[in-house]
Amino acid sequence: MTREEFQTIISQDPALAGPLKKAAGAVQSQRFGILGEAALIAFMLPIARFILKDIGLPWLCDAGRYAKLWQLKFERWVDTQYQKHGFDPDKVETAGNALRKELEQITDKAARASWEQVSKQFAESSGDEG
Numbered sequence: 519m520t521r522e523e524f525q526t527i528i529s530q531d532p533a534l535a536g537p538l539k540k541a542a543g544a545v546q547s548q549r550f551g552i553l554g555e556a557a558l559i560a561f562m563l564p565i566a567r568f569i570l571k572d573i574g575l576p577w578l579c580d581a582g583r584y585a586k587l588w589q590l591k592f593e594r595w596v597d598t599q600y601q602k603h604g605f606d607p608d609k610v611e612t613a614g615n616a617l618r619k620e621l622e623q624i625t626d627k628a629a630r631a632s633w634e635q636v637s638k639q640f641a642e643s644s645g646d647e648g
Contacts, residue, residue, distance in 0.1 A: 519567070519643045521560065523639075524563050525556070525559045527636060527639075533628065533633070534632050534636060538620075541562065541565075541614075541616035541620055542561060542562055542613055542616075544612050544613055545612050561605065561613065564603045565613055565614050565617060566617065566636075566640075567640050568592070568595050568599070569614065570633070570637040571637070572591055573587050573592060575621060575634065576621050577624070578634075588618060592611075593611070596611050621633065
């Protein structure tokens with residue numbers, strides 16, 4: 519999925535935009551500056567792609583398994599990938615943890631379906647566009 523496709527999907531669905539903006543907001547409060555829509559997408563796309571593709575959604579996993587996957591995979595990804603995207607690893611980790619918390623709070627079926635659709639699109643896409 520390209521950055522443009524991700525931006526289109528996010529801009530059309532508040533169930534997706536809200537958690538992503540809140541997650542990015544966790545970093546903004548750390549003097550990251552106020553992110554415009556394009557900057558938000560550029561920052562959150564690789565984080566969301568990794569979480570949805572390689573860890574999964576919390577309601578589709580056993581809670582203990584999800585926590586273990588998160589601990590094993592996300593921190594390793596931050597350590598190996600942040601330079602590729604040009605982000606501060608502490609900010610990426612903060613935003614990722616904030617997105618995880620946002621996802622864990624989603625109980626609405628329609629919102630979950632939106633996230634599952636994006637997760638499916640990431641799984642079907644080839645590689646790390648954007």
